Amino acid sequence: MLFDAADFDAHEAVHFVHDAATGLRAIIAVHSTHLGPAAGGCRWWFYEDDVAALTDALRLSRGMSYKNAMAGLPMGGGKSVILRSDAAPKSEALLEAFGAAVDSLGGRYVTAEDVGISVADMQIAARRTRHVTGLPVAGGAAGGNPGPLTAEGVFVGMRAAVAHKLGKSDFAGVHVAIQGLGSVGGALAEKLAVGGAVLTLADIDADRARAFAARLGATAVPVDAIAGVAADVFSPNALGAGLDEATIAALQVAVVAGAANNQLATPADGARLAARGILYAPDYVINAGGIINVVAEYLGQGDAASVARAIARIEERLADIFVQADRSATPTDVVADTLARALIGR
Known part of the structure; x- marks a missing residue:
């Protein structure tokens, strides 16, 4: 049923x-x-x-x-x-x-x-409905492919996590293990490389991972090894439900921050991360850049500059969640869920 x-x-x-x-x-x-x-x-x-x-x-x-x-x-x-x-x-x-x-x-x-x-x-x-967005737009307008904007949100959100957990204001020397190099994960890897991060990369397409690694001066590893890489940050950018009891036990990082939806396999997995002292950036908060962009397109409100300002606020939003989680000794996913459910009247 x-x-x-x-x-x-x-x-x-x-x-x-x-x-x-x-x-x-x-x-x-x-x-x-x-x-x-x-x-x-x-x-x-x-x-x-x-x-x-x-x-x-x-x-x-x-x-x-x-x-x-x-x-x-x-x-x-x-x-x-x-x-x-x-x-x-x-x-x-x-x-x-x-x-x-x-x-x-x-x-x-x-x-x-x-x-x-x-x-x-x-x-x-869109030939059959107007209730579709993420379509090509003119330069400077809101909308278009949401992938790069999702990556921008993850980038600023990861920066908030790194600041909170590691006390660093930038990515210079920060080791990030990236799982998935599609339109979001690939764009994120490029931004982090420019920011001075040390990168370990993996993708289901091993050739793609090697090509990114060669171009960005990174290291490529098999996709089944990336969650166990000793790093500062693990960034899941593939499919969801990848953070389960076994994966969390294998992690050797201080932060989990990535674009994948529904990263936690079960409600208990947020507590598992917290129990290990790993700071988790709730997925639907950090990966909102794309939807911010396409909603602005659909509603016809704002332009690329206003979308960029809205995405930048992801950093502050996550910083607030991290502080609330620390003060209440509550896992970050529970803090975020409580706030979100109140907003939608649940």
């Missing part, structure tokens, strides 16, 4: 989408519209089964409610996942069918890029 699912959190609606002509199978989860339309990207992914897809949609949509609320955006939280299948490859017709499904919700859900979905894909979906 959906209502008995572990990650069902009083979601307002969960839509199961099927289009026989294109083979589209998708789930659109609307967690909350308390602050406005539910905003969150679309993920295209191979799932082990339908239950795994539902779990991802439920967790990601809840995270978007928290993310948008903590970023001060007039938007609720939602997410969509398209169940990738060899039997129904990505096509213009399938993406248009997805756009039509989004449009059928009458603006209660606004979509954008996520894992496996590109700007070009969203342009195709």
